[in-house]
Amino acid sequence: MGICLDELRLLVVRPTLKQLRAWSPGMEALLLGTAAQESELGFHLKLGRRHGMGIFQIQPNTHRQIWDEYLINFPALASKVRGLASQRDFLQHPHAELATNLRYATAIAWLIYRSAGVENIEREDLPRMAKLWKKYFHHGPSASLRDFVDSYCRLIKPAEKCQPQNDTAAASATAVQGNNPENNPITGFAPRYTKAVPPAPEDPPRGHLRESRNPQTAR
DSSP states (O other): OOSOHHHHIIIIIHHHHHHTTOOOHHHHHHHHHHHHHHHTTTTOSBOOTTSOBTTTTBOHHHHHHIIIIIGGGOHHHHHHHHHHSOSSHHHHSGGGHHHHOHHHHHHHHHHHHHHTTOOOOOSOOHHHHHHHHHHHTOOSTTOOHHHHHHHIIIIISTTSOOOOOOHHHHHHOOOOOOOOOOSOOTTSOOOSOOSOOOOOOOOOOOOOOOOOOOGGGOO
């Protein structure tokens, strides 16, 4: 059993998204579903060197890419996210924040979706959320759309009847290729962009993160 769903929703995910001006019922549901699938709402925080960290199982490689390739283009947003991290520990052990700092990990999980152009999800849409998770967040071929739906129905809405996953939608989903962790400990190289910066206007363009294609790091 992981973290209490209502507490995770009301004390972590919702206030974090609202602080980042990114809250909507659909985005909240997507992040909760991601945590349900990736770690069973925090039952596991670290499953080994080939897995990610924290309730969202974010990999160190992805964490660095968010800072070095995406947030560096949005200094005002970077300053907000840096404000969620620990003042000193983040500079020494940045990836450990993904496991120990729930609000910071939530912000990074949201940024993974945002960097792929997923910003506005107005309502809970389980088939769509499953495809977004599979395409932009999942790190290998070991889990399917059905796994996301089953985790969501079991952990997020256990008392309600979830909409069955459409087989056609499942077949058309794009698998994420090889965005896997490096064989570095959590005290490895820090993101280059680790300090708060003065606010500045944000630019509208969005881009996808580059994914690792190193076969040695594949699940």
